[in-house]
Amino acid sequence: MTRQESVAEAAAEGGGALPGATAGLPQGSPRTPATPDPVKALMHRHRELCERAVDPLEIAAGLEAHGVTDRAAAQYRHRDVFALAEEMYARVPRGDDDSDDGPHPGTAARAHAVPEVAARWALFVLLPGAVCAAVVAGLGVVSGGARLGVVVGGVVAVAVALWIALREGPLRVARRPAPATRAWVCWLLAYALLGDALLTSALAGGPDEAGELWRPATAALLALAFAVAPAAWCAHLFAVRAGARLRTSRGLDEFAASARPLLLGVVTLFLAALGALLAAAHALLGAAPDGTSALTGAWALGALLLLARLLGVYGFTRAPALLLAAAGACEVTALCLVFAGRLPGCEAAAVPVTAAVDAFGPGAVPTAVCGAAALVLLIHAARTLALASAHAGPGDAP
Template sequence: MTDLDERNRTGAADPVKALLHRHNDLCVRAVDPLEIAAGLEAHGITDRTAARFRHRDVFSLAEELYARVPRDDDPPPPTPPRTENGRISTPTLLLPLLPGVLCAAAVLALHRTHGENRLFAAAVGILAVTLALRAALRRGPLSTPRHRHRPATATWTCWLIGYALLGDGLLHAAITGGPDGLPDGTDHGHWPLAAAPALALALAYAPAAWAAGLFTAHARRRLASSRGLEDFSASARPALLGAFALFLGALAALLGMVSTVLDEPLALPGALALGALLFLARLLMVHGFTHAPRVVLSVTAIAQATALATVFAARLPGLGGLSTPVDTLTMAWGPAAVPTLTCGAAALVLLIHACRTLTRASAHRPAEQPR
């Protein structure tokens, strides 16, 4: 009997051994059976497929695969940073608050300065908030593994936040024949600055991180207790929607509070739509789904830029009709309709995508590759 015949005979008698041979790298690297179950699902193995390997579900099959691999020399699984009494460390818990605190200080400086000092305060404030946000994104539930490829979404995100600051004011000025000057950092200049949405979004980073952490922790617990992929998905979907609703509720409360303190109009729909879009995009990226956020963020930013461009292009001879859609939209619902519709539609697309992807067991295995 040849070696090939022997392997075929053994694989037919022991199908799990053949499966172990095909997914040996996954089984060797796994730190627990849950990671194997998630990896098998990512390779298209379902509970129905597991029945062909004489197991009732993928989780049971993963437990046998895990038990068959010797692990005497394996390192212990990684654990989150904790103090000696088992609680999460204070820096990890408080770091998400830093972007909001520095943004509040920057907005206060803008309101207390004038002329060149205001320009200097704006530059320092933007730099400080950017560095704080970068530090916060490197740790905690909204961080991504360092070895994972990071798509070029920073430019699109900066555009969307910049539009929240200046876009509505510029669009209104453009429709009425302006602007007649550059923005002066206030809400009553030629090019009004809307500081409340940006400040509320910065303050909402902490609720976003905590909501994402709750969802991730719930998913890992359900992976340990679920006895089937459908069972896991059914429990993960409400947790995802709950975390999303929790973040939106916190953002709405912060918007109301900040608008009252700064005495600015309550731009609730547009800011909520932008916050929902950024939260879902980051949550998908954290779990390895980078393609959809990159495409959706870029399309949204381009749509907003196009709306502004058509208003200015309509001033050229023979191109007056270009601004008709934007003019009609803003006359009916105001300049805030543009970010509300663009960000709202984009957030809805990502929410549907998240409900399909983040409720799969394979989305919660450690060190996922970009999808």
């Protein structure tokens, strides 16, 4: 007897279907005529999901995505959606591939997918940091007009390296970000490099010349470039561990309860790695323009970018786009308030920014802005990435 037949027989002995029950029946609606096999009707409505599934967990995740909860599964005399999915998976005709001679081909392909993917992107994620380090080293040995050429060439080279690192592996997104989202990300990175110098100069009454703006926080940007590697490995760890827990969970609530601590642990691990990179870059290059102030802003920005990318990997792009735009707009607003405070009668506009910078340094603005946005995204990710439907489905996992 095959595994699927035994599961189906067990479901039948336990009363696998409740005649007359209909999934998704609105409360208070008239009773429909009795259905001989409501599970079969449910399978017909989700025929494509059942046919392409390589294991029951994919059916369970798909049912959850369509609004079938454990309470709805009880209408079919199953304790939860996972048990209902096992019966549906067992009743799908699959030919000779489901014999006892071996596992389903799709399951074997999935089991071997992780090391093959890792072999391709493991080195690519190191490119942004390596290229950025080469650019920083080049700036240290040139002067005059040659510096401008190194800066322009370095920006292009780092952008290409970042594109290569993100086009494959755990940080690859299925849908390309909107141009506005990419523009805000570029602004956030530009502010991390030059924003603190501009803010400090503006509060001092400047800038009077372009040289006052060229005090880049190279240590912060270098650490962020190298942080692409730990971000990819943390995303890979989250995908592997979440998939394993999804396969061993016996209910949607059980999986959600195990996925949230996993997400928090992965984010904490990345923040620790980013903090170590920032400390090493600061010790090697120093941070401009105000000691470690620029590093705290880069630390918060790194958390924001990781969470935004991680949500995008699983198809949740709306919230990251809104929060990235909000963070960038707040940084623009802070600069505008400082310049607006120079107008007659508008001195009060610059008071909040001035007080924050006097107390905590110029890095207080990106730290507060990016930190608040990252916290909101973390709460959102703890809710959405704890859904089984976010992790199942062929090709969805990174």
